[in-house]
Every structure is written in structure tokens, then in C-alpha cells.
Amino acid sequence: MEKQSYFHGTGRRKSAVAQVRLLPGDGAIIINGIPYEERFPRLEHRRTIAQPLLVSEHTAKYNGVAKVAGVGVWGQSGAISHGIARALIRADEKLRPILRQHGLLTRDSRVKERKKPGLKRARKAPQYTKR
16 A cells, blocks of 8 residues: 555635645645745744644644635634644544544634624614614
């Protein structure tokens, strides 16, 4: 049987979709052709992205290459994290319990609620006037 050259995972958060490939390497993460330190300057986003690798202790074992589209930086960083966790499962099935324990395999299903007719936003009604 052939050794696979990379492991693939698809992650989703809000309406962001990330297609992640894990390749053997030294731990560099490239997102849409840009290193993730430049693409996500805030520490919280970088920590979210790297969390599956840190939890599984595979930080220096894989390079990540991700294509992500949709929403903003929070949704994109969550989608990339989800994609990395799914790719790690394909690489090594023994990592499933530890990733599940940290909630990294569960897709966060919270999305923006749609605007309803007659309201200003999803739930905000026009101001009521008695007289």
C-alpha cells in the first residue's frame, strides 16, 4: 500500500469553508498563499488555528496549507481549526479522543439568524409608541 503524501480535511464555521491539507514538514501554516502570522495578526485567531496541532502535540510534524473563503476572520480561523482537526484524524485515528475532548471535531453550528419581515433585524421590532 502506498504512503499518502498529504491528509485532507474540510472545516466549516458560520459560512466560512476551509479546505486544509496537512503535509509532512516543520509546522508552517500557509493560508491562501500567505503565512498565517501575516493573514491573522491577532493572537486569538492564531491560537485558534494552531490549537488542534498543539493539543495533539504534532506542531512540528506537519505543514498546513489551507484555502479558506467566506465571512470574516473569526469564522475563517474557526473553519481552519476544524479542517486541521479533521485532517489529523485522517492522519492518525488514535487522535480522535483527545481532539473530541477539546471540542475540536464538533462543527459550531451557530450562524447569523435571518431578518424577519416587519422587523428591523432578526428580532428587533420597531419602537412601540402608546400615543
